[in-house]
Amino acid sequence: MNDWLTATFAVVTIASAVRLATPYLLASMGEAVGQRSGVLNLGVDGVMLLGGFMAYWTVLETKNLLLGVVAGIVTGAVLGLIYATVTIVFHAEQGISGIGLYLFGLGMSELLFQEQVGTPLPIKSFSTVRIPLLADIPKIGEVLFDHSLMAYAAILLVPVLTVVLNKTTLGLNIRAVGENPEAVDSLGVSVARTRLITIVFGNAMAGLAGAALVIELGIFQNNVTNGMGFIAVALVYFGAWRPAGVLAGSLLYGLVTAIVTQWKTAGLVTGAAASFTSMAPAVLTVIALVVIARRNAPQPSALTHPFVRGH
Amino acid sequence: MKRFRWLALLLVFALVGAACGDSDDGDGADSSGDGEGLRAAVVTPSAENDLAFSQSIVDALHALESEGLLSEVAVTEGTFIVEDAAVALRAYADEGYDLVIAHGSQYGSSLQEIAPDFPDTAFAWGTAADTFGLSNVSAYTAASDQGGYVMGVMAAGLAGDGSIGVVGPIEVGDAKLFVDGFIAGASSAGGSATAVYIDSFSDTTLAAETATSFVANGATVLTGTAQMTVGAIGVADGAGVPWFGTQSNQTKVAPDVVVASQVYKWEVVLRDLVSSINGGTLGGSTYEITLANEGLVIEYNDAYDLSADVKSAGDDAANSIADGSVSTGQ
CATH class of the missing domain: 3.40.50.2300 (Response regulator)
Known part of the structure; x- marks a missing residue:
């Protein structure tokens, strides 16, 4: 049997897919919540970069992974407050503001990296957490129950967010603000406060995604995300603004990337074919967006619309 | 409210400006030198301390600075975007640097446009072997x-x-x-x-x-x-x-x-370049570092x-x- 048809190959590929999908999933879930409240944030990549750097720097200085994760989350939350100020208080156009946030995160992470660290130095990474008994199930155990803590956390957040969005008052408010903020406002619910919560949460998740990425890599480098934040925004559309859909999109994107990587390292695709398959994840995203656009999955009606009472 | 929108946009641009300011590492200002060596500037695609391609040329320039062959070294790093690199290259030439280096094969077409506008400035780029037939452009490559x-x-x-x-x-x-x-x-x-x-x-x-x-x-x-x-x-x-x-x-x-x-010990190339410039030849040559010439x-x-x-x-x-x-x- 060819190597690429073996169970071991499948285990390695799926484990790789989960590892690759984790930062996308964390960032895109946060962005999905923000978009459900009507706020588009194109600055996710910049927040991931600055959150990632702060996590890296913290771990480098303290050798404490948990503190690094906290640093990433706090950095994202602070950037979220800034973004909320710009978009909610000043009603700035969200697309432009998001790009500004991205450039700020990109530039500031590079500046701080050069000033505070300089030469990239390794930090320790998350070790995998084997779930007792379950991880011992042949093949399936390795695929599902032998991942880093961040991967488990990301996947567990999917049902949590699903419940919050669909079964709680806060979730109802978030969805209503994203569909018809004027109506929500007339009922006495604060649109600004609801959006503030989602923006801070979404950016904190982006910061966490950056932290998860650099700690998994064990190193930081300028522009280490390489545009992951923009893919995360696309995955929100792919997932039709639902946590489960975002999970499916992230895993699919990670799986395609992992399969391509596995095929290339196994020598199954070479030369021009290898370059062609490298495009597969991006092509898949574009196709998915076209499909989404054709199916009945409308975006939140108030997405990108600043709310000004009386206007 | 329009006023507030403008304020918000200004805030965004201020943040962007603060974060994305000139990435020149200030070496030019820091390197007072003795005023006798040449002033050199380099534009690199990645960070100057990437432990890879960009660091190799920056380390070499600083080595020549230590030897007194250069009086000043200016660096613009992280210019993956070719258009940004072109702006930096032109700015360095405008500012009168004697040697302007485009350290990336992707910068060739930009250099081909810029170099003729500054006939008294020596340009170099690599890794490449084409000087475009211009008398003030040199190319360098590595037999990696x-x-x-x-x-x-x-x-x-x-x-x-x-x-x-x-x-x-x-x-x-x-x-x-x-x-x-x-x-x-x-x-x-x-x-x-x-x-x-x-x-x-x-x-x-x-x-x-x-x-x-x-x-x-x-x-x-x-x-x-x-x-x-x-x-x-x-x-x-x-x-x-x-x-x-x-x-x-x-x-x-x-x-x-x-x-x-x-x-990569680009010093081997740079010493020849500086010597040529001091001798009045601004370009036209192609250099290669090898194990034999101890550039590798x-x-x-x-x-x-x-x-x-x-x-x-x-x-x-x-x-x-x-x-x-x-x-x-x-």
Whole structure:
């Protein structure tokens, strides 16, 4: 049997897919919540970069992974407050503001990296957490129950967010603000406060995604995300603004990337074919967006619309 | 409310401005010099301390500064966007720098446009071999296949029954030369090396994942080239797999697993360039660093316990390439 048809190959590929999908999933879930409240944030990549750097720097200085994760989350939350100020208080156009946030995160992470660290130095990474008994199930155990803590956390957040969005008052408010903020406002619910919560949460998740990425890599480098934040925004559309859909999109994107990587390292695709398959994840995203656009999955009606009472 | 929107936009642009200010590292201002050497400026695609391509030229310029051949070194780093690099190159020429270096083969077309506008400024670019027929442009390149071959020979000696994984960026320039030379060297010593180009110079995550995949598929030695390989080096470090570096000495990233690095000593090129400029010739030449002219140097990690046999095989290969008795096939 060819190597690429073996169970071991499948285990390695799926484990790789989960590892690759984790930062996308964390960032895109946060962005999905923000978009459900009507706020588009194109600055996710910049927040991931600055959150990632702060996590890296913290771990480098303290050798404490948990503190690094906290640093990433706090950095994202602070950037979220800034973004909320710009978009909610000043009603700035969200697309432009998001790009500004991205450039700020990109530039500031590079500046701080050069000033505070300089030469990239390794930090320790998350070790995998084997779930007792379950991880011992042949093949399936390795695929599902032998991942880093961040991967488990990301996947567990999917049902949590699903419940919050669909079964709680806060979730109802978030969805209503994203569909018809004027109506929500007339009922006495604060649109600004609801959006503030989602923006801070979404950016904190982006910061966490950056932290998860650099700690998994064990190193930081300028522009280490390489545009992951923009893919995360696309995955929100792919997932039709639902946590489960975002999970499916992230895993699919990670799986395609992992399969391509596995095929290339196994020598199954070479030369021009290898370059062609490298495009597969991006092509898949574009196709998915076209499909989404054709199916009945409308975006939140108030997405990108600043709310000004009386206007 | 429109007023507030304008305020918000101003805030955004202020934030962007603060974060994305000129990435010139200030060396120009810091390097007072003695006023006798030339003023040099370089534009690099990645960070000046990337332990790879960009750092190699910046280190070389600072070496010449220490020797007194240059009075000032200015650096604009992180210009993956060619248009940004073009702006920096033109600005340096405008500011009267004597030598302006475009350190990236992607900058060639920009340089071809800019150089004719500044006939009294010497320009250099690499890795490339084309001076565009312009009298004020020089080109430089690295025979990176040579060091690649040497390290391929050593990698085969360390691999045992395992395979050797090579993480490449895009199949062009000195990256391709290195990879091809490495595979030829490994093959000559009975090893089996497989190269994967990830089609990116900057995707650290994909480089790491490719290295992880190599290890999962039985690789016992890894190497790679370009700035995104720090991710792959991290994987090698975590898996305890020996790593061979190139462009700069990468021992600092993973002192436990880096065996040796092929280091670019662009000083060899730059000294000739400065000498030519001082003699009134601003360009028109093509330079190459090789093992023979000591522009390429194999630097070993003293902390790595490399067997004498393997090191000897590497040294023999290096000497044979330098004296011309062995060809890398490039």
